[in-house]
Every structure is written in C-alpha cells, then in structure tokens.
Amino acid sequence: MRNEKGQFVKGSVSLNKGRIVTDEVRKKISKSLIGKFRGNKASNYKGGRVYQMGYICILCPDHPKIKNKKNVRYMGEHILIVEKKLGRYLEKGECVHHINGIKDDNRIENLIVMTESQHNIHHLKLRKHKQFFTKEILEFEYEKNVKTMKEIAKKYNCSKELVRYYLIKYDIKTRSKNRWKREY
Numbered sequence: 001m002r003n004e005k006g007q008f009v010k011g012s013v014s015l016n017k018g019r020i021v022t023d024e025v026r027k028k029i030s031k032s033l034i035g036k037f038r039g040n041k042a043s044n045y046k047g048g049r050v051y052q053m054g055y056i057c058i059l060c061p062d063h064p065k066i067k068n069k070k071n072v073r074y075m076g077e078h079i080l081i082v083e084k085k086l087g088r089y090l091e092k093g094e095c096v097h098h099i100n101g102i103k104d105d106n107r108i109e110n111l112i113v114m115t116e117s118q119h120n121i122h123h124l125k126l127r128k129h130k131q132f133f134t135k136e137i138l139e140f141e142y143e144k145n146v147k148t149m150k151e152i153a154k155k156y157n158c159s160k161e162l163v164r165y166y167l168i169k170y171d172i173k174t175r176s177k178n179r180w181k182r183e184y
C-alpha cells in the first residue's frame, strides 16, 4: 500500500501476497525479459569482457568458431590474441596453451599454439615434472651461464618447452625474440 506521495507505508500488505504465479505466467514473464538484460543492457555489463572458468573471455558473437552456435557468444581472449598475431583463425584441432599455467596471463610470450594431442601430452609431462626447476637453477643456467633453453633441456634431460614453462613462471626474461616469426 502506498500513501498519497507514492511511498510505501510500513506494515502494509504487498499487492502480490497470495497471488499464485503459475508456470505459464512465469514463462510469459521470462519470455518478455529475453534480450532486455543482455549485453550492454545487463546491470553487470563490463564491456564484453568476462571471466569464464578462469579464462578471460571477450564478447564476439560474430567469430566464425561460435557464429552458428546457440548460446555461445564469448571467445577466450588468449585465442583472439594469438589469431591476431598469426593473422588467421585457429584451425580445427589447434589450441592455445598458457606456458606458465596461469589461465588469465594472456601476454603474447606466455601463449603458444599446439595441436590438441600435443597439448594433452604436454600437460601430462608437466604433472610429472612438477617443481622440476627452482628459480635459482634457472637463473644460474640461463642468465649467468647464458645457456640456451635447448642446452638446459639437454643437460637436465627434459623438453625445451618445460624450460620455457619455468622461465616464464619465474618471470625470467627469455631471449628468443623471433619465436613467432620463426615458428609460424
């Protein structure tokens, strides 16, 4: 109940009280709301940049990967960054790996394209080699001894990717400047 000024009067009974909302009415209500609170109309709109499963995702419903999919409107930012760098869309079976394992660290030097099978194998290896290198070892070998990733990998009998993983993890600046040009 409202007073003459339109304010709610304390202790009054809500107009909705006792009203039965049937499923049909509920459907009608939700139908009428479809689209009204989406995208930039939503109260939680953050410029089309959201977190999904630990990844940063960007609203881009027109991306060819999701264009024809229902209810998928966001793409992982890491994928978009890599595609921009490559100048092409990722092919089927290709995926982007975060080298240091931090899903929202989308610096270009932290991203690498792998096939899905390479990616699975890589993650299995990483699990095996957990805490393989300490920061001290890598600073000593890579910075003081100026060994290459390949040389370190050979010495410690592991893959070059694992060396790269720990270099980035420990924020040690890598020397391979032309990785993107060379590999793609």
Ligand SMILES: [Zn+2]
Binding pocket: 096, 097, 098, 119, 123
């Ligand atoms: Zn990965």
